[in-house]
Amino acid sequence: MKISMVGSGYVGLVTGACFAETGVNVTCVDVDKDKIQRLNNGEIPIYEPGLEKLVEKNVAKNRLRFTTDISVDLPDSDVVFIAVGTPPDEDGSADLQYVLGVARDIGKHMQNYLVVVTKSTVPIGTAEKVRAAVQKELDKRGVNLTFDVASNPEFLKEGDAIDDFMKPDRIVVGVDSEKAQTVLQRLYNPFVLNGHPIIFMDIPSAEMTKYAANSMLATRISFMNDLALLCERVGADINKVRKGIGSDPRIGSKFLYAGTGYGGSCFPKDVKALIKTADENKHPLRILKAVEEVNEDQKSILVKKMIDFYGGIENLSGKTFALWGLSFKPNTDDMREAPALVIIEELLKMGAKVCAYDPVAMQEAKRRIGNKISYAQNQYQATEQADALLVVTEWNEFRLPDFDKLAKNLKEKVIFDGRNIYQHKMMKEKDFCYFPIGSRPVLSSSFITYNNIS
Numbered sequence: 001m002k003i004s005m006v007g008s009g010y011v012g013l014v015t016g017a018c019f020a021e022t023g024v025n026v027t028c029v030d031v032d033k034d035k036i037q038r039l040n041n042g043e044i045p046i047y048e049p050g051l052e053k054l055v056e057k058n059v060a061k062n063r064l065r066f067t068t069d070i071s072v073d074l075p076d077s078d079v080v081f082i083a084v085g086t087p088p089d090e091d092g093s094a095d096l097q098y099v100l101g102v103a104r105d106i107g108k109h110m111q112n113y114l115v116v117v118t119k120s121t122v123p124i125g126t127a128e129k130v131r132a133a134v135q136k137e138l139d140k141r142g143v144n145l146t147f148d149v150a151s152n153p154e155f156l157k158e159g160d161a162i163d164d165f166m167k168p169d170r171i172v173v174g175v176d177s178e179k180a181q182t183v184l185q186r187l188y189n190p191f192v193l194n195g196h197p198i199i200f201m202d203i204p205s206a207e208m209t210k211y212a213a214n215s216m217l218a219t220r221i222s223f224m225n226d227l228a229l230l231c232e233r234v235g236a237d238i239n240k241v242r243k244g245i246g247s248d249p250r251i252g253s254k255f256l257y258a259g260t261g262y263g264g265s266c267f268p269k270d271v272k273a274l275i276k277t278a279d280e281n282k283h284p285l286r287i288l289k290a291v292e293e294v295n296e297d298q299k300s301i302l303v304k305k306m307i308d309f310y311g312g313i314e315n316l317s318g319k320t321f322a323l324w325g326l327s328f329k330p331n332t333d334d335m336r337e338a339p340a341l342v343i344i345e346e347l348l349k350m351g352a353k354v355c356a357y358d359p360v361a362m363q364e365a366k367r368r369i370g371n372k373i374s375y376a377q378n379q380y381q382a383t384e385q386a387d388a389l390l391v392v393t394e395w396n397e398f399r400l401p402d403f404d405k406l407a408k409n410l411k412e413k414v415i416f417d418g419r420n421i422y423q424h425k426m427m428k429e430k431d432f433c434y435f436p437i438g439s440r441p442v443l444s445s446s447f448i449t450y451n452n453i454s
């Protein structure tokens with residue numbers, strides 16, 4: 001089978017490489033010349049564990065190639081996937097200009113029957129717009145070619161993307177023709193030999209499923225973040241509550257971690273887009289609006305704790321803070337909507353300085369933030385002469401640092417932990433002031449004495 005994957009970003013590149021791994025002939029297309037040139041030079045433009053080897057292997061086997069020209073391999077393809085970005089428009093709705101641009105390109109260059117699949121996350125009704133855009137180009141050409149549209153939302157997680165794609169819990173496919181169903185069933189069969197289902201449904205339901213999944217996960221996170229702040233007030237510990245409720249199989253343990261709010265390229269924009277769809281259809285989703293509101297506030301929670309601790313905004317001016325973790329989550333260099341960006345911006349506005357370290361997102365941070373902050377070569381260097389440490393992303397290497405070294409490096413032994421990764425007992429033993437999310441802080445002996453707390 002031959003496929004064209006249009007858009008070679010986090011989704012297109014991973015899914016293209018994974019399809020190639022099963023023996024399919026894959027052409028990845030992208031308009032970004034630099035990206036394609038790097039890929040053709042054997043360079044992977046994003047950080048995703050395992051991707052480099054997978055790409056290298058399948059390129060060597062001649063099953064995977066990269067081009068900026070969709071017309072090269074589209075005529076021979078059985079399936080074309082649209083995997084381009086769908087960023088939020090100014091009003092929060094998904095901007096479909098890239099998806100529909102690709103649909104027009106498909107109509108211009110297809111030569112045989114094709115299944116045109118939207119893999120990008122798109123609002124309900126987009127497949128019909130894709131169908132119309134392809135047909136319009138065919139009409140302009142005056143050719144009579146048949147094609148089907150399908151919706152195949154992607155559920156991979158950055159950081160685990162290859163495993164998620166190779167061993168999916170489920171594959172969701174929206175179709176309205178038997179022919180398209182047969183083609184996609186064949187293409188995906190190698191991924192469901194473990195017995196997990198391909199769930200075929202109508203196209204609008206498949207489009208909705210993706211938004212529903214991300215919105216449900218975002219809802220869990222915001223619920224826990226909201227509850228965390230109440231826990232702090234009433235003397236409960238959100239981590240214990242999390243374990244208590246997560247062991248109930250009706251609830252499950254995933255996506256229950258309180259922190260600095262959800263970020264990344266998907267949750268924020270997908271929640272916004274579903275809110276917009278609901279408003280347009282005169283059925284406002286009240287729960288989802290609250291989810292978004294809680295999340296916006298949560299991104300500033302560490303800064304709020306800092307203002308409280310230092311006794312006012314003015315007292316943060318001139319201070320330097322070490323910040324561990326810039327990517328929106330571990331195992332990726334993706335900083336789209338990362339809480340670190342909000343925290344850094346707020347601290348800089350208050351006149352504070354930031355010295356940051358991240359195991360893989362430093363280059364991406366330099367591209368986005370430039371020299372407004374300084375960058376350390378390792379996690380400990382970031383803490384040298386800093387007034388406090390902020391933990392923003394829970395990379396493994398931050399989970400059990402050398403606290404004695406930290407104590408020596410920091411001007412004051414203070415940690416604001418946006419990911420709840422340190423044990424309170426350890427913080428007490430090491431005599432740190434420790435501010436987690438969703439439980440009472442640990443105060444160091446000097447802080448207690450100085451502030452006359454009994």
Ligand code: NAD
Nearest residue numbers: 007008009010011030031032084085086098120121154158
């Ligand atoms: P991305 O920005 O990493 O990649 C998109 C790529 O499309 C870019 O390389 C861009 O140059 C290219 N492109 C744009 N217009 C093009 C055109 N006309 N022809 C060819 N290429 C074009 O985006 P992504 O993170 O891969 O996301 C793609 C879609 O998948 C989005 O709708 C997103 O919501 C969805 N999604 C993303 C993830 C994720 O974890 N990143 C997971 C599931 C679904």
